[in-house]
Amino acid sequence: MKPLRRWPLHPAPREGEALSSWLHRIACCYQMNVRDLLQHDLNFNQTHDLDLRPPVALLEMLAQRSGVELALLRSMTLAGWTPWLLDSLDPDPLAFDAYSRQFSVLLPLYKRPARIVSCWTAWLPKQAIRRACPECIGQSENKVWLLMWQLPLLLSCPQHGCWLEPYFGVSNTFIGWETEKLSRPANKNITKMDRRTWQALSMGQVKLPNRSIHAGLWFRLLRTVLEELNTPLSRCSSQAQDIRFIWESCGYPVRAGRRIWQPYETLSLDIQLQMLEATATAMHLIETGRLIAQGEQAKLLRPEPSKKIDEGHCSTKQLNHWEMALAAAEEAVASARHNPEAAQALFNAITLGCRTAEFIRRTQALLSEIGIPSMGDHI
Ligand SMILES: [Zn+2]
Known part of the structure; x- marks a missing residue:
């Protein structure tokens, strides 16, 4: 499909701005409202829930029209915050x-x-x-x-x-x-x-x-x-x-x-x-x-904690446990996104001690949501 041409005027999104707010500012550049801008320019008729979960196809058209990264446009909607x-x-x-x-x-x-x-x-x-x-x-x-x-x-x-x-x-x-x-x-x-x-x-x-x-x-x-x-x-x-x-x-x-x-x-x-x-x-x-x-x-x-306690023989280690656990979890997730063995190991670790069908279903859904392929073939 032929890429869409850039809009001549398209103010940059501000930090934390909602998609609807940005579209409103663009529409104002052309003395239009958001509905007209989307209908006449992009042939897109839905103007409600723009800030919730707009169709990917709309975000792709907006990215082409404005040159703004798709990921940034997504972060202007609640769907981008999962x-x-x-x-x-x-x-x-x-x-x-x-x-x-x-x-x-x-x-x-x-x-x-x-x-x-x-x-x-x-x-x-x-x-x-x-x-x-x-x-x-x-x-x-x-x-x-x-x-x-x-x-x-x-x-x-x-x-x-x-x-x-x-x-x-x-x-x-x-x-x-x-x-x-x-x-x-x-x-x-x-x-x-x-x-x-x-x-x-x-x-x-x-x-x-x-x-x-x-x-x-x-x-x-x-x-x-x-x-x-x-x-x-x-x-x-x-x-x-x-x-x-x-x-x-x-x-x-x-x-x-x-x-x-x-x-x-x-x-x-x-x-x-x-x-x-x-x-x-x-x-x-x-x-x-x-x-x-x-x-x-x-x-x-x-x-x-006070210096005295912090310098004790094990308290610093104890304080760092949570950070280390988070860092390890983030590393495991990053690796599991492209490595099936790592994905399987992560799945096994999460379901350790609880392998009910419901829990396995929920775990698969969660992993899939964060970009880790389904573990269904490995169970
Ligand atoms: Zn303020």
Whole structure:
């Protein structure tokens, strides 16, 4: 097929920009809207869910028209964030437990009930979220809307340190701010958490007090704490007072006043924001030693141990175990992508001790998703 010619005008995507925002800016160059641009120029009729999982054929045409790398265009959609931010966009009744019960921070894992949630996707809100940073939007005429503003993942703008504010809009068109009081500074617990989340999004790593961790681990830690803060106190036994202390410290009722459990993603935005703020508070309390959290991964948030302890005969090694394990896992995955023997060894290691048909199916799906050929022929 003949390659498409470049558009004469095509502003470059900005860091973190949503695909719909970029297309809107291109369409404006030609005094068009996005629908007309896609219909008349690319013969493409779908304009909804452009930021979720647009067809590959559309992204390929956009890459030809603009010269922007396909991988960058993909990262402007949520599909481009698998498997780091979310495991998959396909429905899977076991996805919820696999994502949010993999780790523990505030509560030992056994205190959190296992749950099967149908049609659940990590971080994907049930209703569209329209929030933006007033400073970012106010600074330029060519307004850039970030993909992550659409998710209940950030409370503030990592660059300006102010709250993301709700706005009125139709599709991707900004009509006006919902509130008159704009550019409210967020507190330091919130800005610290959000800047770490931005590091994960922009650099793939997050610097914590003790070490750097992979972005995928950071997003799952965040989602874990949100889930723990949403656990009925009756399940928390001796940790109930910790959970209560966190909620009191940020001035909200326990579980943001909720009595019935619902996945975080399906809650209203007001409740989600309170839960995110409680998560920022919990992380701050752990990091400052005011809360001794009982979960396995709480140690990742604790400050650097004192020199005395660090220089002990085995503590440095212990601290490095997690990093080494992550590095080894990344190496194994990279090798398995093109080496069948390595792929088989990785598959065997993952399924060691659990070879039920369901677990094997899920493992195959996960490996396939991260670019490792199916192991079906080797079982
Ligand atoms: Zn900003």
